[in-house]
Amino acid sequence: MIILKTAAALQQFLQSFPGHPHQTGFVPTMGALHKGHLSLVKKCREERAITVASIFVNPTQFNDLADFERYPVTLEKDTALLADAKCDVLFLPSLAEVYPDGTGNLPEYDLGEIGDILEGFYRPGHFSGVCQVVHRLLSMVRPGHLYLGQKDYQQCKVIERLVNLTEISLQLHIVPTVREHDGLAMSSRNMRLSPAERKIAPAIYEELCRVKANLGAEPVSSLTKHAVENLLRAGFSKVDYIAVAERDTLAGVDQPAPGQELVVLMAAYLGGIRLIDNMEVIA
């Protein structure tokens, strides 16, 4: 695995491959890697000739400064994991490389409704920051394929919108969520949970399963109400949302039609840690 820190060095390296950009797959990350990230690398390696992963903790997508400052950094371990996974290139740009003119005057994107609801509502500015960094990274890597995790369901939709808005020629690939043995979705934030919180955390997955199992039998409003109550009873301190939504628009659905393809999305706090998860369901 080669480690490159500038867009110029990366482009010089990639241009030497006849398959670039059509056979280049890109896996952007913020580091603190786990098996979820590595599943994206694995999928990309299976499907593409060149796999580029990046690690960059993007300050512009943190609506909460404390969350940014506490974001885990485990670069040595991450590098070893990516090398073991046979990633071809690790792109490690500096803040100045990503934002040469600073972060004060970055573009805003017209994301429409999808940018304002759910995560967009509870984390104002978050998706602007995601788009700013993804747009910059895509312009530096110029891949033909982008690999994203279903774990961040709404983020996938937002990035799809960004790709359409900017007319970047790119194919998106969404990789299923990797979970711990007890169902907890793997996340870099999980390492900040105390042992007691870690025991409570799978309740979010259990509630997703419960909503899925009862979707036809119980009204959506009572399903989501009970899920909120159950999470609070389990020890979660606050539930931002539990929503049953259309898969494309993420618009809330109160009365699902039989056979309708939907997704259940949740965000809740366990102590100071905000966890999100989702599950696709068919009504």
Ligand code: AMP
């Ligand atoms: P992050 O480092 O959190 O920005 O995540 C980088 C990429 O890994 C994003 O596309 C995430 O959706 C994806 N990802 C994070 N956790 C998981 C998981 N448990 N399973 C699959 N993909 C994941």
